[in-house]
Amino acid sequence: MAAGFKTAEPLEYHRSFLKENCRPDGRELSEFRTTTLNIGSISTADGSALVKVGNTTIICGIKAELANPTVEAPGKGYIVPNVDLPPLCSSRFRPGPPGEQAQAASQFIADVIESSEVIQTEDLCIDRGKLCWVLYCDMMCLDYDGNVLDACIVALLAALKNTQLPEITINKETCSPELNLEKRHGLHIHKHPVATSFCIFDDSILIVDPTSEEESLATAELTVVTDEEDRLCSLHKPGGSSLTGEKLQECINRATVRQREIHKLIDKVIYSVKTAQ
């Protein structure tokens, strides 16, 4: 009976749960799914992390390459994020060039990196105007069950913390860079931005960490990114039903709590990796 109801009237099905202040998977309205983090899962990448938020799985790999800095910013390196939503992760995505959602997600991640200053791009400069690091951050979705943005940001942050860049020396005679792959050092992470996504149901009910089904039924989506100093790095609401100031404040409060949780989680995982070694 319940299965038939869910298929025939998905919106009514969700509403009947929301009326009781809970959700079909047993969560409360402001409860996240279990977040699992694994660091250094790809040995060939310079830094990597795998994140699971419920069923949503994102793997992030960071590849550092040497490049010439741009003319406009000779003293800066750059970071190129890319979000891939392959057909593998959900039937809603088709093969071919990235769709609107993947492109919008990539742009969002790029904006967050720039706004939060998670890494100062000056740190990536090796030789001013001549040589710098480019960090290619590829985030691949393995299983799509909603809320990819949150998972992407966690994966990215953990992977950046995991990244070990080889030491580089410039040969004075040949003017060519020499890599010392044995001696590596980590990146300096200035900020710890964490995203928290919400969905608005029926123009009024706020739920956190939506599943893909909830996303498709909701009237609006909202993502708040905060850092450890409680500053907002992004308030991304691409449209949908409107939001009052109080509700917005509620979202921001929830986001700051989430930031603490994730920050703690990342630190714990990094610590456990270190002690294991």
Next chain:
Amino acid sequence: MFSTLMVRVGEVLLPGDEFSCETDDTISLTDHVKPEKVVCGPGLRRSGDRLVVCKSGVLRHKQPNVFWIDSQQRRYVPAKGETVIGIVTTKSGDIFKVDFGGSEQASLSYLAFEGATKRNRPNVQVGDLVFAQFIIANKDMEPELVCIDSSGRANGMGVFGGGGLLFRVSLGLVRRLLSPHSEIRSDLDQLFTCELVVGMNGRLWVRSSSVQQTLIIANLLQSCDTMTAPQRRELFRRVKQGAL
């Protein structure tokens, strides 16, 4: 609600403007209170106990209690009972497909012509113009046209004859042309004699004594869209002087 609407008749309203239903707090026991009813036309919607404007335009009123928004849109949305000029695009079995400028094509049965029977099919070819009326027009169904009225008479509808010129104007101008005492129509009557067919979908068809005159009429009507009444009269006066 009636009185608040009456006050704003003739004003330009925008989507999102609201009229709330104010109820008197005292109820008279002796007077016979007639419940006020308001009939909403295009551009007005009921939302709960309020009336919300959903199109930009001028609020109009017709006795006794009909209100609507007069807007200048270009795309036609079919409504039951409206007459339009359509172009026959395909003939398939028992029906013709007719393009009338809306979001999908309308169907027109070959039996929906005056005097048509299963044996005696009307002579309609692909590319012909038809003047027809909607009998089915709602958002959930395919629109359907007929070329007969309820008593089976053509009543002016049917396939167009040869000659003449078809052109497009805004839907607002079409409604102005069709209003009972249209100034534009009477101005035009004084200028030229012509045959004019007005489709509610913004298509006009004109035929007059010469090609030149037909073109002048078409140009005049198309320019009426962007002119005020004095500007139009001035233009018509000058054409009259030039043409005579």
Next chain:
Amino acid sequence: MQLSTIPPRSYVISKSPSAAKQMTSSTLDRLLFLHGGGVMEVCGSSSVTLREFGCEQSLLSRPDGSASFIQGDTSVLAGVYGPAEVKVSKEIYDRATLEVLIQPKVGLPSVRERSQEQCVRETCEASLLLSLHPRSSLTLILQVLHDDGSLLSCFLNAACMALMDAGLPMSCLFCGVTCAIDTDGQIITDPTAAQEKESRALMTFAIDSTERRVLMSSTKGSFSVHELQQCIAVSQKASEKIFQFYRDSVRRRYSKTL
């Protein structure tokens, strides 16, 4: 704190010289709304100033609705087609399919445009009554003519005017307001490209006309919660002016048929 004085509103209406000219080309009267002058400062709770803005509706003959919107030197042209026939693959059984295309001044649309398209589309979807035209398609094309800051808000304003011009049913109007916070913590509404570059944070909001709530938000740079709330309040105030301008501009358009 200094108080910016606002000169009385003035309208500049350029009329076509002769009626004969109007016969051949459908020149539409252009309405320019002058407000304040150039850059403005927010002075506590006093009024906000925006660059002068202008709008022209139904200036294109082919689309079902069109509008150009000018904010200072930023200018966007919008065209709307629909409700028209929809591709079977994009058909939605209970509402219209809205597609937004942003064309940059030079080159092809990139990832940035895609994300702006998403913002504009979802804002329009929230205000349009799409369920009144099921199984049909609406296409909104936004062409950048010149970018001098506050481009996303200009997109939103042009989109709203074009949708209104097309006569599509809407539950409310919306407008876009961009706020920049400069290094001194001052809030600048409707910044120019140079002001955007110098700013510490940049926020664009879409505000709805009925309840003045935030429909869309897109931000850059980091800021405190207090700054965010200030910016929303300033945008809500600025939206009043834009909605009044919408009204004046539409009134002007319908003045001939009154």
